[in-house]
Amino acid sequence: MAEASVSRRRNPFEGLTIGAVLLEARAFLALVVIFVVFSLLAPSAFPTLSNIIVMCQQVSVYAILAVGMLVVILDGGIDLSVGSTLGLSGMVAGLALQGFPVGGVVLYPPVWVVVVIAIAVGALIGLINGVLVARLNVAPFVATLGTMYVMRGLASLTTNGLTVNNLGGRGDLGNTGFEWLGFNSLLGIPVGVWILLLVAVVASLLLNRSVYGRWLYASGGNARAAELSGVPVRKVRVRAYVISGVCAAIAGVILTSELTSAGPTQGTSYELTAIAAVVIGGASLSGGKGTVRGTLLGAFVIGFLAAGLTIVGISAYVQTVFTGAVIVLAVLLNGIQVRRRRRARDGAGSPPAPSPLPPSAADNGGSVSSALNNKAV
Amino acid sequence: MSEQSRSTRQHGGAPVLSARDVVKTYGATQALKGVNFDVHRGTVTTLFGENGAGKSTLMKILSGVEQPTSGRIILDGEEVEFVDTNDARAHGISIIHQELSLAPNLSVRDNLFMGSELRNGLGVDYKEEERRSRQVLTELGLDIDPLTAVSELRLGQQQLVEIARALLADSRILIMDEPTSALSATEVEILFGVIDDLTSKGVSIVYISHHLEEALQVTDYAVVLRDGAITANALAKEIDLEWIVRHMVGENFDLGSPPTGYDFGPVALDIDELSVADPKEPGRLLVDHLSLRVREGEIVCIYGLMGAGRTELLEAVAGRIPTAGGSVRMHEGEISRLSLRERLAAGLGLVPEDRQRDGLVQTMTVGQNISLASLGTFVRGLFVSRNLERVHTQDAIRDVRVKTAGGGALIGSLSGGNQQKVVIGKIVSTGPKVLLLDEPSRGIDVGAKAEVFKLIAERAREGLAVVFSTSEVGECLSIAHRIVVMRRGRIAAEFGPSTSKEEIMASSGEAVLA
Numbered sequence A: 001m002a003e004a005s006v007s008r009r010r011n012p013f014e015g016l017t018i019g020a021v022l023l024e025a026r027a028f029l030a031l032v033v034i035f036v037v038f039s040l041l042a043p044s045a046f047p048t049l050s051n052i053i054v055m056c057q058q059v060s061v062y063a064i065l066a067v068g069m070l071v072v073i074l075d076g077g078i079d080l081s082v083g084s085t086l087g088l089s090g091m092v093a094g095l096a097l098q099g100f101p102v103g104g105v106v107l108y109p110p111v112w113v114v115v116v117i118a119i120a121v122g123a124l125i126g127l128i129n130g131v132l133v134a135r136l137n138v139a140p141f142v143a144t145l146g147t148m149y150v151m152r153g154l155a156s157l158t159t160n161g162l163t164v165n166n167l168g169g170r171g172d173l174g175n176t177g178f179e180w181l182g183f184n185s186l187l188g189i190p191v192g193v194w195i196l197l198l199v200a201v202v203a204s205l206l207l208n209r210s211v212y213g214r215w216l217y218a219s220g221g222n223a224r225a226a227e228l229s230g231v232p233v234r235k236v237r238v239r240a241y242v243i244s245g246v247c248a249a250i251a252g253v254i255l256t257s258e259l260t261s262a263g264p265t266q267g268t269s270y271e272l273t274a275i276a277a278v279v280i281g282g283a284s285l286s287g288g289k290g291t292v293r294g295t296l297l298g299a300f301v302i303g304f305l306a307a308g309l310t311i312v313g314i315s316a317y318v319q320t321v322f323t324g325a326v327i328v329l330a331v332l333l334n335g336i337q338v339r340r341r342r343r344a345r346d347g348a349g350s351p352p353a354p355s356p357l358p359p360s361a362a363d364n365g366g367s368v369s370s371a372l373n374n375k376a377v
Numbered sequence B: 001m002s003e004q005s006r007s008t009r010q011h012g013g014a015p016v017l018s019a020r021d022v023v024k025t026y027g028a029t030q031a032l033k034g035v036n037f038d039v040h041r042g043t044v045t046t047l048f049g050e051n052g053a054g055k056s057t058l059m060k061i062l063s064g065v066e067q068p069t070s071g072r073i074i075l076d077g078e079e080v081e082f083v084d085t086n087d088a089r090a091h092g093i094s095i096i097h098q099e100l101s102l103a104p105n106l107s108v109r110d111n112l113f114m115g116s117e118l119r120n121g122l123g124v125d126y127k128e129e130e131r132r133s134r135q136v137l138t139e140l141g142l143d144i145d146p147l148t149a150v151s152e153l154r155l156g157q158q159q160l161v162e163i164a165r166a167l168l169a170d171s172r173i174l175i176m177d178e179p180t181s182a183l184s185a186t187e188v189e190i191l192f193g194v195i196d197d198l199t200s201k202g203v204s205i206v207y208i209s210h211h212l213e214e215a216l217q218v219t220d221y222a223v224v225l226r227d228g229a230i231t232a233n234a235l236a237k238e239i240d241l242e243w244i245v246r247h248m249v250g251e252n253f254d255l256g257s258p259p260t261g262y263d264f265g266p267v268a269l270d271i272d273e274l275s276v277a278d279p280k281e282p283g284r285l286l287v288d289h290l291s292l293r294v295r296e297g298e299i300v301c302i303y304g305l306m307g308a309g310r311t312e313l314l315e316a317v318a319g320r321i322p323t324a325g326g327s328v329r330m331h332e333g334e335i336s337r338l339s340l341r342e343r344l345a346a347g348l349g350l351v352p353e354d355r356q357r358d359g360l361v362q363t364m365t366v367g368q369n370i371s372l373a374s375l376g377t378f379v380r381g382l383f384v385s386r387n388l389e390r391v392h393t394q395d396a397i398r399d400v401r402v403k404t405a406g407g408g409a410l411i412g413s414l415s416g417g418n419q420q421k422v423v424i425g426k427i428v429s430t431g432p433k434v435l436l437l438d439e440p441s442r443g444i445d446v447g448a449k450a451e452v453f454k455l456i457a458e459r460a461r462e463g464l465a466v467v468f469s470t471s472e473v474g475e476c477l478s479i480a481h482r483i484v485v486m487r488r489g490r491i492a493a494e495f496g497p498s499t500s501k502e503e504i505m506a507s508s509g510e511a512v513l514a
Helices: A004-009 A019-040 A048-075 A082-095 A111-135 A140-159 A191-209 A211-221 A221-230 A233-259 A270-280 A290-309 A316-348 B001-008 B055-062 B087-092 B108-112 B126-139 B157-170 B184-198 B214-219 B241-249 B312-319 B340-345 B356-357 B366-376 B387-400 B414-428 B446-461 B501-508
Strands: A098-103 A105-107 B014-027 B030-039 B046-049 B070-073 B079-082 B095-096 B173-177 B206-209 B221-226 B228-235 B265-278 B287-296 B299-303 B325-330 B348-351 B432-439 B465-471 B482-487 B492-495
Touching: A004 B265, A019 A316, A019 B221, A048 A191, A048 A211, A048 A233, A048 A270, A048 A290, A048 B348, A082 A111, A082 A233, A082 A270, A098 A221, A105 A316, A111 A140, A111 A233, A111 B446, A191 A233, A191 A290, A211 A233, A211 B206, A211 B366, A221 A233, A221 A270, A221 B356, A270 A316, A290 A316, A290 B287, B014 B055, B030 B055, B030 B206, B030 B221, B030 B228, B046 B055, B046 B214, B055 B206, B070 B287, B079 B492, B087 B095, B095 B157, B108 B126, B108 B157, B126 B157, B157 B184, B157 B432, B184 B206, B184 B214, B206 B214, B206 B312, B214 B241, B221 B241, B228 B241, B241 B501, B265 B312, B287 B312, B287 B465, B287 B492, B299 B312, B312 B432, B312 B465, B340 B348, B348 B414, B356 B414, B366 B387, B366 B414, B387 B414, B387 B492, B414 B432, B414 B446, B432 B446, B446 B465, B482 B501, B492 B501
Parallel strands: B046 B206, B046 B221, B095 B173, B173 B206, B299 B465, B299 B482, B348 B432, B432 B465
Antiparallel strands: A098 A105, B014 B030, B014 B070, B070 B079, B221 B228, B265 B287, B265 B325, B482 B492
């Protein structure tokens, strides 16, 4: 058939849709505008290599959280517990470095074991979220709101609210080197940024190339159709939350290392920044739409904006206003785009049927509020 | 009752509402092809026609839900254009949809006044709303408290609430789309009483129903619509059921014939005493101890009216909804305890009735939709092999003859018929031994229908056992080797391919012909 031969010349899966590319291009343009504007306002401070590296390092924690959040949002859910998960796994890492008293002796696990334990904690929290949402049918917002409180409480309970400061380890115990994650660089680039890159590449492959990724997009796009196609929708959902929990734990370990201390309030309200990054990156809160690239761009837009505003001396309060405005603007543009595409399709398109696409209200992202954590630069 | 009042209704005079040369197109599909339609004051005009004939489209245009592509709407001699349903309602035209549009969480009273709440100085005048609600409910013979939540009502009662809402809006023209499908016999009597009452007050009714006999009781004018054009109209007292059926089904568009020249294989699907309970009324069985055997290569058509249990039967066999008893077997043995996913893996695929809601993932491309159910077979190592997937997708697009710009096109860019082929292609890609299709022709035009049926017939010839359901009698007499008529969850009759439409319709309870 003629149509088939046309498609043979073109890779039908390349670049997915024009709309998706445009959405990402928008976030990219925003990033370019931010970069140019602040470079003009603070030519000696903003566009320097050292500042860019510092900004990237700060963004990496949020971006790793956001990638995990993206996976959950693609499924049509939300994970409000990532900030608390970050805090708790950071605490667990900090405490593990102090050693475990076992029957009179204290065991000091090496740093890699500490990291594995912290990540396992994140995975476990994700599993709890996933089971609550997928098996017990608790609404994602409520389930993860609950775990958000519980995990924050547990993080405080581990030390009665105290911060764990001594993370250096001791050479004779063989558990030194934790600070490497937060302070060292490879080829001039901080380890945290390398880890972000690794997370992003793995997530990209998972979403674009694996069966799981396709199942995730299908479940988020239309769970009923996915189920009738034999997609194990519940299993896909549970795993999405586990992935988010693991990402949060990785971010927790990096942040703890950067701060050289583990505090129970670490990562408070980071979940909202992560959601904002995903939304700015063009993902739809109703599921099925979004990319890792877009999410990274979203995280960098938020991070660079905050850093730039700080450098030019704008107060943290004003920064928060700016960030909120950017989020709303991004989602507004998203809504316009979706409406235009739908109109184009209805004009040329399909027979009368109740539109299965979510109404624009759902596309416009519900109640995403801004809570950018203003870390001093 | 209605017999008498019908003869006393005044006919003639200028029409209140007219459609002139109304055309409605959806993409490449022409749903209405220049329709002229009149509604006279104080009469009941009934639209007869098969599914997809364009009845609902015409009603949507008259009630402002949709706008015509071309043509005029004339109300009281003046040309009008309705922006939306509210606009139409302001002109005195209300529609009662087939699908209910009530808010189940709200009370009957709040539903009745939804969008047109009565106000006093303090806000909503609940007292007055309640008083008027009681009044209109009494008129309809509904013994329910206005403060009851709608979710607590039976479906039939909910439908009457919907009618009550239209009455409260003081509509001059009331469009009723299948108002009796969920009503009991007594409720139908009450409804017909209300219709008589309304027409005597000068209200005009446009009525749509698949229950031809029942509809004929209240009808003054009968209008028959087929394939988007009006094929006949007459005074109800001058016609009979045979006249309606003859004009409804018309000449046969050739939808194919049962594939021949081979022998059926062994029994591929064995449904034994299968029952499905109504989730809303657990005592009632939607599928009632039904048994059916389908052999390899055989095509079975299941015909039945709305609510006969066709969808429930197919979904229960596919493992989507729980059964209340009975068993389903395939070659390999009992599958009743398997999940939908496991049944699909065992070779039993379902093409769902509502392809937008259950068949397609709108956010994905044509190719991704086609490969969704068989993705596992393209995995090499950790990842889906894009090459294998692309080759397969292209083959499938060619096999099921999807007209698309390619696998990368968005699913929304396809016409209904091509979307349906994508859903079929997706399930066929899993290599099923038994294929269930729930109304595979729903919402697609007649040419696409023939193609879809041809596809199914080709697969049957290769040994696939096929069960498809339909609510269009013409489709029974296409590719099916055997026609099974369902009525109230049971098999009412079975026919061979040489039966007639009249026989099928008679056994479904649609029309009993002399």
